[in-house]
Amino acid sequence: MSVLVFADQHEGKIKKAALEAVQYGASVAKQLGTAVNAIVVGEVSNDELASLGNYGAAKVLHVADARLNDIEPGVVTKVVAAAAEKEGADVIIFAHNFSGKAIAPRLSARLKAGLVAGAIELPDTSNGFVVKKNVFSGKAFAKVSISSAKKIVSVLPNTFSLAPVGGTAAVEAFSPAINDADFKVKVVKVETVSGEVPLTEAEIIVSGGRGLKGPENWGLVEDLAHVLGAATAASRPVSDSGWRPHHEHVGQTGLTVRPNLYIAIGISGAIQHLAGVNGSKVIVVINKDPEAPFFKAADYGIVGDAFEVVPKLTEALKKYKAN
Amino acid sequence: MKILVCISKTPDTTAKIAFTDNNTKFNDAGVTFIINPYDEWYALVRALELKEKLGGTVHLITVGGADAEPIIRKALALGGDEAFRVNADSQDSFYIASQIAEHAKAEHYDIIFTGKETIDYNGSSIGGMVAELLDLPYVSVAAKFELEGTTATINREVEGGEEIDSVSLPVVVSCQKGMAEARIPNMRGIMAARTKPLKVVEPVAADTLTSIAGFELPPAKAGVKLVSPDNVEELVKLLHEEAKVI
Ligand SMILES: Cc1cc2nc3c(=O)[nH]c(=O)nc-3n(C[C@H](O)[C@H](O)[C@H](O)COP(=O)(O)OP(=O)(O)OC[C@H]3O[C@@H](n4cnc5c(N)ncnc54)[C@H](O)[C@@H]3O)c2cc1C
Numbered sequence: 080m081s082v083l084v085f086a087d088q089h090e091g092k093i094k095k096a097a098l099e100a101v102q103y104g105a106s107v108a109k110q111l112g113t114a115v116n117a118i119v120v121g122e123v124s125n126d127e128l129a130s131l132g133n134y135g136a137a138k139v140l141h142v143a144d145a146r147l148n149d150i151e152p153g154v155v156t157k158v159v160a161a162a163a164e165k166e167g168a169d170v171i172i173f174a175h176n177f178s179g180k181a182i183a184p185r186l187s188a189r190l191k192a193g194l195v196a197g198a199i200e201l202p203d204t205s206n207g208f209v210v211k212k213n214v215f216s217g218k219a220f221a222k223v224s225i226s227s228a229k230k231i232v233s234v235l236p237n238t239f240s241l242a243p244v245g246g247t248a249a250v251e252a253f254s255p256a257i258n259d260a261d262f263k264v265k266v267v268k269v270e271t272v273s274g275e276v277p278l279t280e281a282e283i284i285v286s287g288g289r290g291l292k293g294p295e296n297w298g299l300v301e302d303l304a305h306v307l308g309a310a311t312a313a314s315r316p317v318s319d320s321g322w323r324p325h326h327e328h329v330g331q332t333g334l335t336v337r338p339n340l341y342i343a344i345g346i347s348g349a350i351q352h353l354a355g356v357n358g359s360k361v362i363v364v365i366n367k368d369p370e371a372p373f374f375k376a377a378d379y380g381i382v383g384d385a386f387e388v389v390p391k392l393t394e395a396l397k398k399y400k401a402n
Numbered sequence: 403m404k405i406l407v408c409i410s411k412t413p414d415t416t417a418k419i420a421f422t423d424n425n426t427k428f429n430d431a432g433v434t435f436i437i438n439p440y441d442e443w444y445a446l447v448r449a450l451e452l453k454e455k456l457g458g459t460v461h462l463i464t465v466g467g468a469d470a471e472p473i474i475r476k477a478l479a480l481g482g483d484e485a486f487r488v489n490a491d492s493q494d495s496f497y498i499a500s501q502i503a504e505h506a507k508a509e510h511y512d513i514i515f516t517g518k519e520t521i522d523y524n525g526s527s528i529g530g531m532v533a534e535l536l537d538l539p540y541v542s543v544a545a546k547f548e549l550e551g552t553t554a555t556i557n558r559e560v561e562g563g564e565e566i567d568s569v570s571l572p573v574v575v576s577c578q579k580g581m582a583e584a585r586i587p588n589m590r591g592i593m594a595a596r597t598k599p600l601k602v603v604e605p606v607a608a609d610t611l612t613s614i615a616g617f618e619l620p621p622a623k624a625g626v627k628l629v630s631p632d633n634v635e636e637l638v639k640l641l642h643e644e645a646k647v648i
Pocket residue numbers: 287288289290291313314315316317328329330331332333344345346347348349350351352355365366367368371383384385386415439
């Protein structure tokens with residue numbers, strides 16, 4: 080028995096959500112009195128692989144196959160299944176990010192291993208194997224019990240803060256048979272905004288709503304985000320009107336985010352918006368309407384005109400950062 | 403073109419979330435149910451657009467009790483041709499996926515669309531499971547789907563951007579925003595839906611791998627601390643010293 084973590088990478092760098100998954104796997108392994116190993120696919124440097132030891136991985140199986148630099152869910156499912164078999168892993172952990180969403184369900188069906196997608200706590204193993212997850216788009220939690228012998232858990236990004244332990248993992252080459260014919264989904268192109276933190280991994284998010292009146296005013300949001308090293312997001316009508324790109328849309332029908340700090344500017348706080356952001360650790364709301372529902376979900380608030388308050392806040396933060 | 407759209411019944415987005423039976427059951431008293439928005443706005447409408455352009459049929463499937471029929475009728479009113487309801491009540495994704503896969507095996511669909519997740523269970527799992535059970539390629543969280551002959555070009559969301567995939571049919575795709583523009587059913591569609599076939603099929607035996615042990619509501623927020631707009635420095639101080647997030 081052991082725990083296996085699929086740690087995904089982009090351009091040779093292990094994603095932050097994957098590090099969180101490794102650390103989660105290490106905690107589960109400790110709970111079960113066993114070891115945790117990781118599997119990484121695609122071209123990644125040995126140093127990067129060994130650094131997973133910093134989050135508790137004892138060993139990293141590395142499939143150094145350039146065909147796997149991008150994810151083909153069917154192929155990676157087979158690879159992870161082979162690794163699980165080799166290591167006798169009963170518990171397999173993913174990040175509940177886009178790779179996890181592509182692979183974990185396939186693996187679940189392949190191994191008949193019950194899946195809890197988007198875990199927010201370590202499993203309760205005192206009586207069975209019960210994992211807590213968000214349901215109703217963050218408006219409630221469910222405790223889900225996995226009854227199958229093999230178990231899969233995907234970990235909600237930004238839920239567990241990273242606490243490096245300072246270890247080095249052993250790296251072992253792993254080369255299961257992979258047929259070209261299995262690559263049914265061909266990746267033509269990957270278009271990522273490089274240099275920017277993906278929203279789902281961002282520690283701080285500055286988000287703008289219809290209260291900002293138009294795309295020409297987004298400098299306000301960007302300047303504030305810039306001093307904080309934050310990512311930017313938007314409410315649905317803002318992205319629907321094309322003021323901001325679709326991938327910035329957060330809420331029930333957009334992305335679910337859980338930053339440490341979510342600053343909402345000119346957003347009313349409709350229930351569907353809150354569904355995507357209510358997992359944020361601290362929420363700051365800037366709105367000129369004291370009755371805006373968002374204040375009920377906020378930790379800190381300023382009732383005021385965004386066009387006056389936000390530039391002042393940006394200046395104050397600049398001064399704070401300078402000290 | 404033969405397309406299957408998986409439809410799930412979910413509470414309306416504004417529904418009050420509460421539980422009964424010692425926090426083991428969703429309290430549906432007074433709750434309006436809708437088609438899961440991702441299934442309706444993106445999966446179903448994209449299927450209809452493809453049918454309108456290329457001809458063919460759009461089938462709908464739901465795994466659920468008779469109380470799912472109103473939402474299935476609505477999906478038919480939007481333009482689905484024929485619906486199947488697998489008469490089973492389950493919350494386990496693998497069980498549900500097994501029922502859908504069993505149905506699909508006999509029908510040989512070119513495309514199977516699901517929503518990217520349901521807004522109640524937020525599992526994001528059915529599409530991938532169905533694909534694995536049928537040994538089909540799977541593209542998750544897709545924002546665009548174009549077809550050229552039997553080759554689909556699909557944009558799928560990845561961290562911080564998009565990946566553009568090319569895949570030969572048949573394929574399973576989970577859909578999100580960007581796939582299509584939401585539609586509302588018209589009178590003609592609503593009338594036609596009344597006589598469209600809605601077949602009730604009994605479930606096949608399948609494993610249940612998970613079960614819900616109980617629900618919880620998040621603790622209430624302590625209440626907002628208001629800061630004067632003329633004293634933004636105070637907010638900076640609070641965020642640093644009290645909240646410790648900057
Ligand atoms: C099924 C469904 C799904 C949905 N999914 C989502 C979703 O995923 N995400 C989402 O965001 N929405 C979603 N919505 C829409 C949601 O109901 C709201 O309509 C939307 O969130 C409102 O966006 P907003 O707050 O930017 O705009 P508004 O509601 O128009 O609010 C603008 C706010 O700005 C304030 N304001 C105006 N001027 C200023 C100023 N100068 N300074 C400061 N404040 C100012 C106003 O007081 C107001 O509170 C969904 C709706 C439905 C029905």
